[in-house]
Amino acid sequence: MARAVTNRQKTINSLAAWAVGLLIFFPILWIFVMSFKAEGDAIKAPLEVLAAPWTLENYGVVQERSDYSRHFVNSVILAFGSTLLGLLVAVPAAWAMAFVPSKRTKDILLWMLSTKMLPAVGVLYPIYLLFIQLGLLDSRAGLVVVLMLINLPIIVWMLYTYFKEIPGEILEAARMDGATLHEEILYVLTPMAIPGMASTVLLNVILAWNEAFWTLNLTAAKAAPLTAFIASYSSPEGLFYAKLSAASTMAIAPILIMGWFSQKQLVRGLTFGAVK
Amino acid sequence: MFLKNALRAATALSLIVAGSAYAETITIATVNNGDMIRMQGYTGDFTAKTGHDVEWVTLEENVLRQRVTTDISTKGGQFDIMTIGMYETPIWGGNGWLVPLDDLSAEYDVDDILPAMRGGLSHDGTLYAAPFYGESSMVMYRTDLMEKAGLEMPAAPTWEFIREAAAAMDDPGSDTNGVCLRGKAGWGEGGAFITVTANSFGARWFDENWRAQFDQPEWKDALTFFVNLMNDYGPQGYATNGFNENLSLFQQGKCGMWIDATVAASFVTNPNDSTVADKVGFALAPDNGLGKRSNWLWAWALAIPAGTKKEAAAKQFIEWATSKGYIELVAANEGWANVPPGARTSLYANPEYQAVPFAKMTLDSINAADPNNPTVKPVPYVGIQFVAIPEFAGIATEVSQEFSAVYAGQQTVDEALAKAQALTTDAMEAAGY
Numbered sequence: 001m002a003r004a005v006t007n008r009q010k011t012i013n014s015l016a017a018w019a020v021g022l023l024i025f026f027p028i029l030w031i032f033v034m035s036f037k038a039e040g041d042a043i044k045a046p047l048e049v050l051a052a053p054w055t056l057e058n059y060g061v062v063q064e065r066s067d068y069s070r071h072f073v074n075s076v077i078l079a080f081g082s083t084l085l086g087l088l089v090a091v092p093a094a095w096a097m098a099f100v101p102s103k104r105t106k107d108i109l110l111w112m113l114s115t116k117m118l119p120a121v122g123v124l125y126p127i128y129l130l131f132i133q134l135g136l137l138d139s140r141a142g143l144v145v146v147l148m149l150i151n152l153p154i155i156v157w158m159l160y161t162y163f164k165e166i167p168g169e170i171l172e173a174a175r176m177d178g179a180t181l182h183e184e185i186l187y188v189l190t191p192m193a194i195p196g197m198a199s200t201v202l203l204n205v206i207l208a209w210n211e212a213f214w215t216l217n218l219t220a221a222k223a224a225p226l227t228a229f230i231a232s233y234s235s236p237e238g239l240f241y242a243k244l245s246a247a248s249t250m251a252i253a254p255i256l257i258m259g260w261f262s263q264k265q266l267v268r269g270l271t272f273g274a275v276k
Numbered sequence: 277m278f279l280k281n282a283l284r285a286a287t288a289l290s291l292i293v294a295g296s297a298y299a300e301t302i303t304i305a306t307v308n309n310g311d312m313i314r315m316q317g318y319t320g321d322f323t324a325k326t327g328h329d330v331e332w333v334t335l336e337e338n339v340l341r342q343r344v345t346t347d348i349s350t351k352g353g354q355f356d357i358m359t360i361g362m363y364e365t366p367i368w369g370g371n372g373w374l375v376p377l378d379d380l381s382a383e384y385d386v387d388d389i390l391p392a393m394r395g396g397l398s399h400d401g402t403l404y405a406a407p408f409y410g411e412s413s414m415v416m417y418r419t420d421l422m423e424k425a426g427l428e429m430p431a432a433p434t435w436e437f438i439r440e441a442a443a444a445m446d447d448p449g450s451d452t453n454g455v456c457l458r459g460k461a462g463w464g465e466g467g468a469f470i471t472v473t474a475n476s477f478g479a480r481w482f483d484e485n486w487r488a489q490f491d492q493p494e495w496k497d498a499l500t501f502f503v504n505l506m507n508d509y510g511p512q513g514y515a516t517n518g519f520n521e522n523l524s525l526f527q528q529g530k531c532g533m534w535i536d537a538t539v540a541a542s543f544v545t546n547p548n549d550s551t552v553a554d555k556v557g558f559a560l561a562p563d564n565g566l567g568k569r570s571n572w573l574w575a576w577a578l579a580i581p582a583g584t585k586k587e588a589a590a591k592q593f594i595e596w597a598t599s600k601g602y603i604e605l606v607a608a609n610e611g612w613a614n615v616p617p618g619a620r621t622s623l624y625a626n627p628e629y630q631a632v633p634f635a636k637m638t639l640d641s642i643n644a645a646d647p648n649n650p651t652v653k654p655v656p657y658v659g660i661q662f663v664a665i666p667e668f669a670g671i672a673t674e675v676s677q678e679f680s681a682v683y684a685g686q687q688t689v690d691e692a693l694a695k696a697q698a699l700t701t702d703a704m705e706a707a708g709y
Binding site: 038039040043044065124125128129131132137138216217220221222224228231232233234235236237238239240 | 303305307308309310313316331332333334335336337338339342343346350351352353354355464465518519520523524527528537539540543548549550
């Protein structure tokens, strides 16, 4: 039974939601504002920053100094490549765990998730040495694999959760109609799990896009994505806030726009199965 | 006819092979600061002269340090040239990780490198990195506020004078702090500043037998003086202030004095960014009457990791980037105030550069620093604001965190020094000293 909510309560809830939303969004908004200010103005008190003249100078400097398009292309390849590769591995894994679970399925799932708790720096040297041996340093192929492995537990977990919501009888019926395993996953399971898979893709693209530890440590000039692009504008000596803000805005804009347009899909997918 | 064609083909082939062997693309890891970014803009001049292309990997200082350390210690070979500092150079040179720069051309004139820089970038007398620019630290002060206070800044002030001047210039009503100094945790931030301050008070990190010295009275005197000075006349929240925060305060006219890197002089005197550009004076970093000034010595230098396949091209780049010719190139295009300072003796003999207001004080500050004799009492280490041993960065970061906790009012000087003594002793014992 739904609880009665007064108009006053609704207004308070809305205001609270807007306040929290603005609080979360404020750093991004401030980066955006600072990117249009001169370096000398960007270090002033907040009100003075707002009053200072607006300029496009920082974007010009960043464009002139850095090869944005190369970093952008690398980010796109790494984010989508690692996510698609992850799906290729995770869909069969999640199918097996959801529809033909073993005694140890829950343990395996927990173990997979526990790998996310390992501090990345703890395995930097082994992975770095492995990359040297395999000639994968500063290569997009190597990073696609690493980013896929990092996000694989999340992809498997998310898909497993969505697949569990799909009645196994439907798949059984498909099998009885003569569908092969490949056809069962591709033509029966996948269409039903599209919302969940879409949100999995979106979330993992965002995670891979923002990943900074491995992308900074395993790349140099050729495979460096937008995280390296941003890192090149931070400095312990000198004024850099405005240019760093411009670089950050350029780096996060594509993923922000993508998230904005797909937010309904993302929220629907993330809350899928939460209410029964 | 056949012979002629064969000869032509062989000649063409050899030219292609020779050409491809000559024109290399070198990858350089560098730090994001004004001089390095400016150098990237002149890469075309190097390419035109040598045919080699350059790929830049620009990173923030701490990221760069982690990145190049990982690469060189694993022989990753991602970079043909690395931008490193005075801390890494003697350690890595001693480990055999760097190519010795002992065969630079006569035209390069290696003897023109400032002796302090050359000494700090060498190991056992062999140069392992060529300085691109160098810096020390000095006092930058507001001439108008000093005059208003009825004081005159000596060319070589004492800490006691700094305290008196800070008291006279401090004016909370106009949001002017007497003095702004680094308190931020980190061995290269507040850790560097308190170490050089302690040097001038007669303190040292280790005695001749590598025993930690934080339990000695000199450290207590230095830390107590610093804390009292900053609590009385420093900005609020100085425990989190580093170079950039103080630069911002000074440029906005909120500091009577600022003691920091000589490279800051060009920022605070730049009228585009600084509201006090025409009211800044310079003096040597203060001492305490014990014969050691509280100034550091640092250089960003270019080094070649051992094992690179493009050593010859990398050496050509280093000779170009750290040459007298490069300085002249920048001066011709952007003026003498914008050339990389602190690396070459000839720069300071140039009358045009002598006209730059902070040139003389920068050179005097660099010359006043001796990384081989950094403290009043003898020490077994090289380095002024650091100790050139691999363990130092980790230890000093922790020690500076303890000191920052004092600046933030979270613990006392005695508590911080006791913790510093304990953690340094443990780390050094674990390292086998």
